[in-house]
Every structure is written in structure tokens, then in C-alpha cells.
Amino acid sequence: MTKHELLTEKAIRQPSKWEPGNFILRDAWFPVTETRQVLDRPVRRTVHSQPYYIWREKGQYVASEFHPAMAVDIAREASAFTAGTGRYPVVEQYGYVWVWYGNPDNADPALIPDIPFLPRHRSMPEYASGTNYFHCTYELVLENILDLTHIDFVHGNFSGTHESEDDRISVESTSETVTMIRRVKNKATSEYQRDVLGIKEKTQDVTAFTHIFIRSGVCFLHAHFSSAPSMPLMQTNTPESRFLTRANFVFAPHESWSKPFRRTWPKTGPMVAEQDESVLNPQNPRYLPHGDEPDCHTRFDTAGLRYRSRLRDLINRQKQGDFSYLPDMAEGSDIAQVLNVKRLS
Ligand SMILES: [Fe+2]
Structure with missing residues (x-):
């Protein structure tokens, strides 16, 4: 050409x-952080301005609407994004923490994109990301x-x-x-x-x-x-x-x-x-x-x-x-x- x-x-x-930017699409998984960046202390991410605090608890990933140090009345303050529980659906895959934005009832891990060139349960070396x-x-x-x-x-x-x-x-x-x-x-x-x-x-x-x-x-x-x-x-x-x-x-x-x-x-x-x-x-x-x-x-x-x-x-x-x-x-x-x-x- x-x-x-x-x-x-x-x-x-x-x-x-x-x-x-005029309409927000819902019900999707977002790989918001590399797993290596998440330890016991929460990291904060947002998806369409919705807050996600992510940390590890007894080896499991947690994604919450609230920082664990915040004094929150979950029953009153948690949103529909967590069905009133304060905790989002969360999955570890391809070296990333994937969080769900939408109705938690629809959070099927099978909807996470198929990434054929990345191993499903391992991270790539740090220099590659x-x-x-x-x-x-x-x-x-x-x-x-x-x-x-x-x-x-x-x-x-x-x-x-x-x-x-x-x-x-x-x-x-x-x-x-x-x-x-x-x-x-x-x-x-x-x-x-x-x-x-x-x-x-x-x-x-x-x-x-x-x-x-x-x-x-x-x-x-x-x-x-x-x-x-x-x-x-x-x-x-x-x-x-x-x-x-x-x-x-x-x-x-x-x-x-x-x-x-x-x-x-x-x-x-x-x-x-x-x-x-x-x-x-x-x-x-x-x-x-x-x-x-x-x-x-x-x-x-x-x-x-x-x-x-x-x-x-x-x-x-x-x-x-x-x-x-x-x-x-x-x-x-x-x-x-x-x-x-x-x-x-
Ligand atoms: Fe470009």
C-alpha cells in the first residue's frame, strides 16, 4: 500500500x-491486577468507577467493595454489584485476578476469555509484563x-x-x-x-x-x-x-x-x-x-x-x-x- x-x-x-463512554456494559470479567501484586495488604482498583479492594485471605483472593479497615455497615452500604455481601466474584487465572462487574448471579468463570498463549494457572516472568x-x-x-x-x-x-x-x-x-x-x-x-x-x-x-x-x-x-x-x-x-x-x-x-x-x-x-x-x-x-x-x-x-x-x-x-x-x-x-x-x- x-x-x-x-x-x-x-x-x-x-x-x-x-x-x-456513554453507556456502561455490564456482566463481564476484568483482569484488574497481576496476582504477584496482591499480598495480604489490599490493592485498590476501579472498573467503571466502581471500587475493588483486593487482597489474599488464607491464600484465597478476596475482592471487596470496602477496605478491610473501614468501619462499614455491610448490610446497609453494600451495593447490588456484590448482592449486598460487600464481596465481588473473583477468580485467579492466567496470572491475573479477574473480578466481575455486574450481577454476581451471572458470574460464570467460563466467560473469562480463552487466552491460548498464556498458562491458565501460572504467571509469566515479571519482565514480560x-x-x-x-x-x-x-x-x-x-x-x-x-x-x-x-x-x-x-x-x-x-x-x-x-x-x-x-x-x-x-x-x-x-x-x-x-x-x-x-x-x-x-x-x-x-x-x-x-x-x-x-x-x-x-x-x-x-x-x-x-x-x-x-x-x-x-x-x-x-x-x-x-x-x-x-x-x-x-x-x-x-x-x-x-x-x-x-x-x-x-x-x-x-x-x-x-x-x-x-x-x-x-x-x-x-x-x-x-x-x-x-x-x-x-x-x-x-x-x-x-x-x-x-x-x-x-x-x-x-x-x-x-x-x-x-x-x-x-x-x-x-x-x-x-x-x-x-x-x-x-x-x-x-x-x-x-x-x-x-x-x-
Ligand atoms: Fe498503538
């Missing part, structure tokens, strides 16, 4: 309003992640510029997920790959993947380069509040053939996140209700548009009081096959 092609792509005007913040709605973070072409313009130094011979996008979705695959032929090798990883080839064929879970914001990112190493990533994208998104991330280093890359690539996390923040933060106020300016799109926005439409379907169902998960969830492709990773769980 050349820049010229992108600019001359026929823009499609979207008449429907897009107001991220971290946390970043984005000052915008989590919907904008997800839209940004689903636009894999932003990588060329925002993260070009790490993953190569937009120059390539061919660039194809395909999108799959269910009522709960959106998957995007981008296949690029002869994409320019990046500065990072050339100068840090020592890749000699000037161009590479690349297949890049994004898989997002609409309710929770959890996403998987991966890419296969014909010469450079890579490894998959899980990122949490939790809406701590309307305009603050916490992104806990963890890589699966065992998927990379390059030992130095396993150690050095996770260190770029804060730099990559800062590049995203530089576009997301200014973008955020533009979607506050102030008029009917339509967005323009190209074929590279197909995944983002699918996300908006699937999100709208979920919002409409929840507005009608339907918080259930539909059976089509199970009909999506095996994500281990899509990402081309070894299944560990």
Missing part, C-alpha cells in the same frame, strides 16, 4: 452517532487497536512505515469479539528491527492480528514477520473510569525464537503506549456530544466499524435488560489457530 492509495480511498460517511494508562475512553483504545494501520504512522520506528507492495485486511466477529487480520507484502523493516535486532532484509512479509473482547476491553495482539522475531501480547484495557483506561499487559516470551528479543521487547511497552497516548488523548474530547460531525473511513477501518456495530448491538440488548452471552460466542474461529500460537491452556 502506498500513502497515495490510502488518501484516495473513497471515504464512507457514517451518519450514526458514535459516543464512546507491565501497566500503562491512556487518558481516554476504553472504546477509543479498542478502536485504535483495531486499526492496525495506525501502527505504521504512530509506531513506525518499531514496526515499519506504511510502505509496502500489498496490504489486505480481513475481519471476523461474534456478538462479543472482533478479530482483525492484516496481511502485508514487502513492508519496510523498521528502525528498531534493523538497529536493535540486526535484521538485514530491507522488507518483510507481515501478518498482524488483533482480537478484542467488547465488554471487558481485553485484547490480544500478535504479528508474524518473515525475518524479525515477535511474540503475542494480552492487554487488559480496563475502563477504570469514563476517561481513564488502565492497560495491564503481558507478553508470551516462549513464542519468540529470539532470546534477546524476549527480554528487550517488553521494555518498549511504555514508549509504544506514549505514542498511542499522543493520539488518543487529543482524540477523546472530539467524541463528546457537541454536534453531528460525521467520521470518514476507508477500507482499513472495517474492523473499527464492525466494533461500533457489535458494540451498539450489545448496548441495545443491555438497554432492554438482556445481559446474557449469546451462543454465537462459541462459533468464532479457534483463536490459537488464528494467532498461529501454541495452545498452553
Whole structure:
């Protein structure tokens, strides 16, 4: 793809309003903290501004609405999120503590995303994980992640510029997920790959993947380069509040053939996140209700548009009081096959 092609792509005007952060989706699991960060003293997290105090009690994880040192009349002050008990449903999986946001009666652990490249009952090494913040709605973070072409313009130094011979996008979705695959032929090798990883080839064929879970914001990112190493990533994208998104991330280093890359690539996390923040933060106020300016799109926005439409379907169902998960969830492709990773769980 050349820049010229992108600019001359026929823009499609979207008449429907897009107001991220306007409706809170319920009944979802959120991986709010790494298990290694939780000891006997409580850590505090929020999901859609709802407080979660998390600690270990006799080896078991507890997620409470209240700090244990607070003098609270639970019967009077506990909310419907804990059915008046003060304690949320909580599960330890994939090295994270998952808490439920919604009706506790519906908190089925089977609804936790299948993360094939992470072991279900073990943490990844500490160097492979971290946390970043984005000052915008989590919907904008997800839209940004689903636009894999932003990588060329925002993260070009790490993953190569937009120059390539061919660039194809395909999108799959269910009522709960959106998957995007981008296949690029002869994409320019990046500065990072050339100068840090020592890749000699000037161009590479690349297949890049994004898989997002609409309710929770959890996403998987991966890419296969014909010469450079890579490894998959899980990122949490939790809406701590309307305009603050916490992104806990963890890589699966065992998927990379390059030992130095396993150690050095996770260190770029804060730099990559800062590049995203530089576009997301200014973008955020533009979607506050102030008029009917339509967005323009190209074929590279197909995944983002699918996300908006699937999100709208979920919002409409929840507005009608339907918080259930539909059976089509199970009909999506095996994500281990899509990402081309070894299944560990
Ligand atoms: Fe990005």
C-alpha cells in the first residue's frame, strides 16, 4: 500500500452517532491486577468507577467493595454489584485476578476469555509484563487497536512505515469479539528491527492480528514477520473510569525464537503506549456530544466499524435488560489457530 492509495480511498460517511463512554456494559470479567501484586495488604482498583479492594485471605483472593479497615455497615452500604455481601466474584487465572462487574448471579468463570498463549494457572516472568494508562475512553483504545494501520504512522520506528507492495485486511466477529487480520507484502523493516535486532532484509512479509473482547476491553495482539522475531501480547484495557483506561499487559516470551528479543521487547511497552497516548488523548474530547460531525473511513477501518456495530448491538440488548452471552460466542474461529500460537491452556 502506498500513502497515495490510502488518501484516495473513497471515504464512507457514517451518519450514526458514535459516543464512546456513554453507556456502561455490564456482566463481564476484568483482569484488574497481576496476582504477584496482591499480598495480604489490599490493592485498590476501579472498573467503571466502581471500587475493588483486593487482597489474599488464607491464600484465597478476596475482592471487596470496602477496605478491610473501614468501619462499614455491610448490610446497609453494600451495593447490588456484590448482592449486598460487600464481596465481588473473583477468580485467579492466567496470572491475573479477574473480578466481575455486574450481577454476581451471572458470574460464570467460563466467560473469562480463552487466552491460548498464556498458562491458565501460572504467571509469566515479571519482565514480560507491565501497566500503562491512556487518558481516554476504553472504546477509543479498542478502536485504535483495531486499526492496525495506525501502527505504521504512530509506531513506525518499531514496526515499519506504511510502505509496502500489498496490504489486505480481513475481519471476523461474534456478538462479543472482533478479530482483525492484516496481511502485508514487502513492508519496510523498521528502525528498531534493523538497529536493535540486526535484521538485514530491507522488507518483510507481515501478518498482524488483533482480537478484542467488547465488554471487558481485553485484547490480544500478535504479528508474524518473515525475518524479525515477535511474540503475542494480552492487554487488559480496563475502563477504570469514563476517561481513564488502565492497560495491564503481558507478553508470551516462549513464542519468540529470539532470546534477546524476549527480554528487550517488553521494555518498549511504555514508549509504544506514549505514542498511542499522543493520539488518543487529543482524540477523546472530539467524541463528546457537541454536534453531528460525521467520521470518514476507508477500507482499513472495517474492523473499527464492525466494533461500533457489535458494540451498539450489545448496548441495545443491555438497554432492554438482556445481559446474557449469546451462543454465537462459541462459533468464532479457534483463536490459537488464528494467532498461529501454541495452545498452553
Ligand atoms: Fe498503538
